[in-house]
Amino acid sequence: xxxxxxxxxxxxxxxxxxxxxxxxxxxxxxxxxxxxxxxxxxxxxxxxxxxxxxxxxxxxxxxxxxxxxxxxxxxxxxxxxxxxxxxxxxxxxxxxxxxxxxxxxxxxxxxxxxxxxxxxxxxxxxxxxxxxxxxxxxxxxxxxxxxxxxxxxxxxxxxxxxxxxxxxxxxxxxxxxxxxxxxxxxxxxxxxxxxxxxxxxxxxxxxxxxxxxxxxxxxx
Amino acid sequence: xxxxxxxxxxxxxxxxxxxxxxxxxxxxxxxxxxxxxxxxxxxxxxxxxxxxxxxxxxxxxxxxxxxxxxxxxxxxxxxxxxxxxxxxxxxxxxxxxxxxxxxxxxxxxxxxxxxxxxxxxxxxxxxxxxxxxxxxxxxxxxxxxxxxxxxxxxxxxxxxxxxxxxxxxxxxxxxxxxxxxxxxxxxxxxxxxxxxxxxxxxxxxxxxxxxxxxxxxxxxxxxxxxxxxxxxxxxxxxxx
Numbered sequence: 001x002x003x004x005x006x007x008x009x010x011x012x013x014x015x016x017x018x019x020x021x022x023x024x025x026x027x028x029x030x031x032x033x034x035x036x037x038x039x040x041x042x043x044x045x046x047x048x049x050x051x052x053x054x055x056x057x058x059x060x061x062x063x064x065x066x067x068x069x070x071x072x073x074x075x076x077x078x079x080x081x082x083x084x085x086x087x088x089x090x091x092x093x094x095x096x097x098x099x100x101x102x103x104x105x106x107x108x109x110x111x112x113x114x115x116x117x118x119x120x121x122x123x124x125x126x127x128x129x130x131x132x133x134x135x136x137x138x139x140x141x142x143x144x145x146x147x148x149x150x151x152x153x154x155x156x157x158x159x160x161x162x163x164x165x166x167x168x169x170x171x172x173x174x175x176x177x178x179x180x181x182x183x184x185x186x187x188x189x190x191x192x193x194x195x196x197x198x199x200x201x202x203x204x205x206x207x208x209x210x211x212x213x214x215x216x217x218x219x220x
Numbered sequence: 221x222x223x224x225x226x227x228x229x230x231x232x233x234x235x236x237x238x239x240x241x242x243x244x245x246x247x248x249x250x251x252x253x254x255x256x257x258x259x260x261x262x263x264x265x266x267x268x269x270x271x272x273x274x275x276x277x278x279x280x281x282x283x284x285x286x287x288x289x290x291x292x293x294x295x296x297x298x299x300x301x302x303x304x305x306x307x308x309x310x311x312x313x314x315x316x317x318x319x320x321x322x323x324x325x326x327x328x329x330x331x332x333x334x335x336x337x338x339x340x341x342x343x344x345x346x347x348x349x350x351x352x353x354x355x356x357x358x359x360x361x362x363x364x365x366x367x368x369x370x371x372x373x374x375x376x377x378x379x380x381x382x383x384x385x386x387x388x389x390x391x392x393x394x395x396x397x398x399x400x401x402x403x404x405x406x407x408x409x410x411x412x413x414x415x416x417x418x419x420x421x422x423x424x425x426x427x428x429x430x431x432x433x434x435x436x437x438x439x440x441x442x443x444x445x446x447x448x449x450x451x452x453x454x455x456x457x458x459x460x
Contacts, residue, residue: 118305118307120303120305120307121307121309123270123301123303123307124301124303124307124308124309124366125309125321126270126293126296127268127270127296127299127300127301127370128296128297128301128320128321128325128369128370128373129293129294129296129297129321129325129373130293130320130321130324130325131293134324134325138320138324139309139320142311143309143310143311146311
């Protein structure tokens with residue numbers, strides 16, 4: 001095995017992989033932040049008694065969940081501009097894809113968590129004279145949020161990994177950089193291994209942070 | 221204080237309340253008894269609109285609940301409710317549970333709400349539990365906190381929905397004691413209960429419900445010792 005793979009040579013490509021890492025993180029963070037807001041809105045839409053709100057939220061969730069991320073990415077980057085006449089750069093498109101995609105799944109997480117709170121909690125709040133919104137905000141949401149954290153962590157990890165698919169719409173993220181390097185320097189083993197380790201480092205860090213948050217929010 | 225006229229409540233095809241008429245006077249303690257499925261909890265929950273009313277009128281403190289102009293939130297501030305399952309907020313400690321509604325609804329300052337909460341905790345004998353979380357308390361303690369929480373809104377009347385049914389037998393007494401004290405202070409109370417001893421001792425009037433109707437009502441002495449209806453007799457025979 002000696003000398004067959006040039007692991008030390010990976011160091012030369014670290015700056016380029018670093019650029020990729022930057023875009024991966026940028027798209028993940030901004031995309032998931034927007035996704036979380038979308039998920040909150042549409043998740044509450046799914047528990048709404050208003051039929052129109054419920055219907056809109058359901059259509060969004062079903063369309064996104066029912067189509068592959070890869071198709072969504074390609075559609076938004078290549079097809080959408082033909083419809084709207086407005087070109088989005090690849091990074092913006094990437095953020096839109098991650099936001100829309102994670103938003104649909106997070107909406108279902110939000111719905112499930114809110115619905116998992118015992119009915120008596122809402123009744124107790126309302127019987128004290130709090131209105132629906134106050135009860136949601138002070139009683140239901142804080143309890144639901146705590147239950148959301150494990151599935152949210154799961155979704156964050158999935159979405160971070162999904163950003164690697166954005167290489168097909170030319171987002172200069174980690175996987176894109178890896179492919180670029182490997183096809184020029186024929187060091188697939190070293191580079192793709194390094195890329196995998198980078199992803200693992202991100203997701204493990206996230207898992208760690210989530211576990212701390214979960215412990216902080218733990219009710220005695 | 222509470223006037224109920226020809227109250228009907230359906231759950232889908234199922235008619236749970238089949239025309240309830242009832243007047244409750246200020247400071248009166250009314251106990252509602254009856255077999256399970258008789259509609260007594262549903263009746264109670266209609267009094268603060270936790271259940272929508274299918275037809276009929278419920279007038280609480282001069283406000284008709286079925287009138288779409290009525291602000292149900294403001295009516296509810298005058299009606300305290302205590303649930304079988306306590307329904308304390310598990311993410312808030314005892315004093316926060318009590319302070320929440322006075323602060324958010326009555327717009328009390330933090331200090332005023334805290335003072336009021338401490339006074340009530342003293343009243344229910346749980347001053348030393350102020351900083352604990354509901355999960356750390358026994359069922360009886362939780363229910364006493366729930367009573368304090370309802371009282372913190374300074375309601376004009378209190379509804380109790382089987383307040384001791386979820387408690388271990390040895391914890392029932394402490395909750396009934398608090399309720400007894402409230403009754404003596406002149407609180408208007410409607411209590412759905414299986415505690416016949418409480419109904420007999422504290423109740424000014426007892427309603428016996430069966431199959432969605434008030435079958436018989438009267439003062440406890442009369443209803444327990446000399447029931448008129450066969451159904452009341454049958455029920456009392458089974459449980460006493």
